[in-house]
Amino acid sequence: MKSPNTAKVIGIEGYRFSEQTSERLEIANLAIKLQQTLEIAPLLQSFCAETAAIIPCDSVRFANKSRDLFFQTGEEQLHRCRYRLALEEDDLGEIECTRQQPFTIKETQAIENLLSLLIYPLRNALLYQKAVAEAHRDPLTQIANRAAFNEALNREICAFNRHHTEFSIMVIDIDYFKQINDTYGHLVGDQVLKEVATTIRNTIRRSDEVFRYGGEEFVVILSNTNIAGARFIGERVRRELKQLAFKNYEQLQVTASIGIAASNTLVDADKTLHHADKALYEAKNTGRDKVAVYA
Numbered sequence: 630m631k632s633p634n635t636a637k638v639i640g641i642e643g644y645r646f647s648e649q650t651s652e653r654l655e656i657a658n659l660a661i662k663l664q665q666t667l668e669i670a671p672l673l674q675s676f677c678a679e680t681a682a683i684i685p686c687d688s689v690r691f692a693n694k695s696r697d698l699f700f701q702t703g704e705e706q707l708h709r710c711r712y713r714l715a716l717e718e719d720d721l722g723e724i725e726c727t728r729q730q731p732f733t734i735k736e737t738q739a740i741e742n743l744l745s746l747l748i749y750p751l752r753n754a755l756l757y758q759k760a761v762a763e764a765h766r767d768p769l770t771q772i773a774n775r776a777a778f779n780e781a782l783n784r785e786i787c788a789f790n791r792h793h794t795e796f797s798i799m800v801i802d803i804d805y806f807k808q809i810n811d812t813y814g815h816l817v818g819d820q821v822l823k824e825v826a827t828t829i830r831n832t833i834r835r836s837d838e839v840f841r842y843g844g845e846e847f848v849v850i851l852s853n854t855n856i857a858g859a860r861f862i863g864e865r866v867r868r869e870l871k872q873l874a875f876k877n878y879e880q881l882q883v884t885a886s887i888g889i890a891a892s893n894t895l896v897d898a899d900k901t902l903h904h905a906d907k908a909l910y911e912a913k914n915t916g917r918d919k920v921a922v923y924a
């Protein structure tokens with residue numbers, strides 16, 4: 630097994646390593662804590678809190694802009710020391726400690742010792758986070774997939790059961806999609822799916838998420854939305870999809886049928902998806918290019 634010192638030398642730019650540290654015990658504890666999680670938030674929380682406890686700091690901040698990660702403990706002050714963390718080609722982010730008094734060389738060396746403990750656990754956590762995100766994303770449309778939907782729906786049902794937070798579900802199914810594939814080919818079919826996903830995402834609220842549920846079927850969970858609000862949004866989605874135009878395929882027109890249901894205090898919230906599906910069948914069976922509401 631590699632000693633942590635190897636990681637220090639590879640991992641930190643502009644880094645000068647000192648074998649001397651007066652906080653060996655805290656450092657050993659921190660090393661153990663950092664090995665215990667693959668979740669980014671608890672990992673960085675432990676690191677920021679322990680660093681501030683070992684080396685008197687007013688704030689410790691971590692940022693990784695490309696991954697949209699940001700953590701901070703305490704309030705920023707004038708004097709700061711900042712490190713960019715990198716492992717081989719991988720940019721892991723930046724750590725900055727601040728306080729009212731300047732840092733001594735001994736203290737910056739101690740911070741560097743702590744950072745060397747963070748490098749590998751942080752890289753592992755970032756890899757894990759990427760793998761989890763990919764497992765929840767549809768590779769074609771880049772929107773969330775069915776696994777992500779199941780988790781989001783469970784969260785919504787729990788919130789409804791606990792606090793009666795109303796929600797609606799909208800199931801959107803492209804009409805005659807098989808014909809689109811047969812007439813224009815699968816690559817154009819794939820392009821249609823991507824455009825439909827983007828259009829739905831751009832039409833709903835930013836706080837609502839669209840999922841690719843299956844082949845040409847999409848689902849949206851509308852939090853805090855009653856049936857009237859959901860119908861309004863459903864109509865808007867239907868109209869926007871109908872207006873989609875495809876370069877080089879002027880004849881290609883896309884329409885979708887939409888089924889909507891709202892959670893109901895008198896009925897098990899688990900049934901909301903099933904009800905939206907029933908409404909979708911009604912929209913399909915009564916002409917398509919329609920919004921139908923489960924009543």
Ligand SMILES: Nc1nc2c(ncn2[C@@H]2O[C@H](COP(=O)(O)OP(=O)(O)OP(=O)(O)O)[C@@H](O)[C@H]2O)c(=O)[nH]1
Nearest residue numbers: 802803804805806807808810815816818819844845
């Ligand atoms: N291009 C492409 N086609 C897909 C994908 N996933 C599913 N499909 C196709 O989607 C089509 C769905 O066809 P059907 O279930 O018959 O539905 P439909 O033709 O849309 O008819 P209605 O829903 O009744 O209006 C099938 O031909 C599938 O092969 C995909 O990722 N890309």
